[in-house]
Amino acid sequence: MEDNASREPYYVNRGKYRGILSWLMSTDHKRIGIQYLIALLTFFWIGVLLGLLIRLSLIMPGKILSQGTYNQVFSVHGIIMIFLFIIPGIPVAFGNFFLPIMIGARDVAFPRLNRFAWWLYLTGAALVALSLFVSGGAPDTGWTFYAPYSIRTQANITMAVSGVFVLGFSSILTGLNFVTTIHRLRAPGMTWFRLPMFVWTVYATGWVQMLATPVLAITLVFIILGRVFGVGFFDPSKGGDPILYEHLFWTYSHPAVYIMVLPAMGVISEVIPVFARKTIFGYKAVAFSAVGIASVGYFVWGHHMFTSGMSDTARIIFSFITFLVAVPSGIKIFNWVATLYKGSIVLDSPLIFALSFIFLFSIGGLTGLIIGALAPNLHLHGTYFIVGHFHYVMFGGAGFAILAALHYWFPKMTGKMYNERPAKIGWLILFVGFNLLYFSMFVLGYEGMPRRYFDYPPEYYTGHLISTIGSWILATGLIIIFTNLIRSAFKGQEAPMNPWGGRGLEWTIPSPPPEENFEEIPVIDKAPYRMDG
Amino acid sequence: MGDSEIHKDRMAAKYGIWFFLFTEILFFGGMFLLYSIFRYRNAGAFHIAAAQEDLLLGSINTAVLLTSSFFIASAISAVKRGNNRLAILLQGLTVLLGAVFLVIKYFEWMEKIVRGIYPNSPVLLKLSSGEVLFFGLYYVMTGIHGLHVFIGITVISFMIYFTATGNITRKDYAKLENTGLYWHFVDIVWIYLFPLFYLIT
Numbered sequence A: 001m002e003d004n005a006s007r008e009p010y011y012v013n014r015g016k017y018r019g020i021l022s023w024l025m026s027t028d029h030k031r032i033g034i035q036y037l038i039a040l041l042t043f044f045w046i047g048v049l050l051g052l053l054i055r056l057s058l059i060m061p062g063k064i065l066s067q068g069t070y071n072q073v074f075s076v077h078g079i080i081m082i083f084l085f086i087i088p089g090i091p092v093a094f095g096n097f098f099l100p101i102m103i104g105a106r107d108v109a110f111p112r113l114n115r116f117a118w119w120l121y122l123t124g125a126a127l128v129a130l131s132l133f134v135s136g137g138a139p140d141t142g143w144t145f146y147a148p149y150s151i152r153t154q155a156n157i158t159m160a161v162s163g164v165f166v167l168g169f170s171s172i173l174t175g176l177n178f179v180t181t182i183h184r185l186r187a188p189g190m191t192w193f194r195l196p197m198f199v200w201t202v203y204a205t206g207w208v209q210m211l212a213t214p215v216l217a218i219t220l221v222f223i224i225l226g227r228v229f230g231v232g233f234f235d236p237s238k239g240g241d242p243i244l245y246e247h248l249f250w251t252y253s254h255p256a257v258y259i260m261v262l263p264a265m266g267v268i269s270e271v272i273p274v275f276a277r278k279t280i281f282g283y284k285a286v287a288f289s290a291v292g293i294a295s296v297g298y299f300v301w302g303h304h305m306f307t308s309g310m311s312d313t314a315r316i317i318f319s320f321i322t323f324l325v326a327v328p329s330g331i332k333i334f335n336w337v338a339t340l341y342k343g344s345i346v347l348d349s350p351l352i353f354a355l356s357f358i359f360l361f362s363i364g365g366l367t368g369l370i371i372g373a374l375a376p377n378l379h380l381h382g383t384y385f386i387v388g389h390f391h392y393v394m395f396g397g398a399g400f401a402i403l404a405a406l407h408y409w410f411p412k413m414t415g416k417m418y419n420e421r422p423a424k425i426g427w428l429i430l431f432v433g434f435n436l437l438y439f440s441m442f443v444l445g446y447e448g449m450p451r452r453y454f455d456y457p458p459e460y461y462t463g464h465l466i467s468t469i470g471s472w473i474l475a476t477g478l479i480i481i482f483t484n485l486i487r488s489a490f491k492g493q494e495a496p497m498n499p500w501g502g503r504g505l506e507w508t509i510p511s512p513p514p515e516e517n518f519e520e521i522p523v524i525d526k527a528p529y530r531m532d533g
Numbered sequence B: 001m002g003d004s005e006i007h008k009d010r011m012a013a014k015y016g017i018w019f020f021l022f023t024e025i026l027f028f029g030g031m032f033l034l035y036s037i038f039r040y041r042n043a044g045a046f047h048i049a050a051a052q053e054d055l056l057l058g059s060i061n062t063a064v065l066l067t068s069s070f071f072i073a074s075a076i077s078a079v080k081r082g083n084n085r086l087a088i089l090l091q092g093l094t095v096l097l098g099a100v101f102l103v104i105k106y107f108e109w110m111e112k113i114v115r116g117i118y119p120n121s122p123v124l125l126k127l128s129s130g131e132v133l134f135f136g137l138y139y140v141m142t143g144i145h146g147l148h149v150f151i152g153i154t155v156i157s158f159m160i161y162f163t164a165t166g167n168i169t170r171k172d173y174a175k176l177e178n179t180g181l182y183w184h185f186v187d188i189v190w191i192y193l194f195p196l197f198y199l200i201t
């Protein structure tokens, strides 16, 4: 291959396909990552609009949405946000783009499998989208598809669930691909303990994807078979057991929380050393805590079912392990703060998003302990407290990490710089709106407001009103942030190779990177995040 | 360029197939888990229901699948010795036996369906709930296993094509080797299904 020709940015058309096909048919990990990112953010915005609609309906119940439509809207909001946005999330977009570069490889281990997984994602998304419009109507079960209702409802569950099944398959293949890539394609000298932290978390996430997703897949198959052929594994009238569904579902869906949050933690571990101008504190502790979270997180699913009917012994064990899994998360937060300590902190927008991640995720994590303890759980289960908690973990955690990653890697991915001021203003508005929106949910839930309810007694009105006003503020912040990014992608100044002074391999190649990333595969001779040379 | 060829790595392919089989084990694991829970709760009914399975056909199918596994293993060693013609023949026999397995399975299913025993059928729903669950599991687990057999047949057919066109050679046979692993996995799943449905009377 002639090298001068291959040094053009990755998005310059050179293959045999033109236009959109040159993207869809591409096996370049960067092109695939960009496509995922665009798809994810599109679904994110659809989810945001549905969320705003839910909030609007809640301050004037019955005026905007009917009861049935309300059930469909919150279900579709959940399904889109969970399965189409936050679970694929960071690994498929930023993992695809940066994982090979960060380990000094030209691509992932199986580029064509990678493209296939992307097509599967599109197929799954299309099935989910189609289920909204065909006969039967959009799913109204919530994103959890609890049996036996999901087997009996008229809504078009079969197609939505098939879509989620396909998305799961895509997720498994991505995890498998990344784990193999990290095992096989590290550059010479890139030992395990020289891997950037983001790579460690994508590695741990890949294992969770492989270990947990097949359980979801078979569970969804049972739902489909129940609806299509009347196989009644979860149907009490046929000897089945709906509690079994909950067990199987949460065996996947709790680890899925780590599929969302682990790579987010990886992003934070990348951003903080660069903007504190210090090497990361406790490298091994941070790396092993990612693996620790991934392995312990597999055995806590029962905390979603404390009120579903379980023996006391089982509940005490599940509650205890839930507390255990908080330890590695605590280690990470401690190490991030220790990294910041006495650093020369540069308060640019990636760091601001990373710091808000630490703050919001801590609130999400600590409230998780409140509901992970048995006694408060009985009081708070099924209330807005839960809704507040998981929005702090998912949006405050994974969502803010995606925003941090977007701002941190934007110059590398697009070759353009964004404006710092609108990013910071947008962040401030988003942050205020976020806390109004979701903190009021803790109060509402503590006072007993049940989640998923369409209407409520007047005592709860003030809480709901504050929350809804928060949702408008939050949306304003998001609009500013994304307008800034989209504008800058087209009109921004040229980005230098290393705008932040980062030490990772991604900052040693041009912005945007050329096809195949490296002219010559680099040889690594030192630990990551070393700021001294 | 820009294609996967430059990254050809036999070891990576090994990792890939083992990880994939690992996820398959967990996928089937969900079904085996359900089986064990339902059988624990309905031990008696499971024994009664299992008596309706055709032990002879089940045993024949076990032998058929085991033999086919032997053929695909021999096909791989034939390729290693550079004997592609023999390898094609042996893979052809694997495909043939896979098809025989599915045909026998078809007759087993049909025999039950004709008697009105299939999920949600009026006949079945009159039986005890343990028996309903047994036949539900029977259709689901052998059905999904059968689907895997069918996928295996399709993949091996491609391998025959690759062996014939010289894409699989003595030096580069990772594809065929990994297909063999998949086929053994499908075989092993049946080794577990057979006693659970046919031998527990």
Ligand SMILES: [Cu+2]
Residues within 6 Å of the ligand: A253, A254, A257, A300, A301, A303, A304
């Ligand atoms: Cu959980």
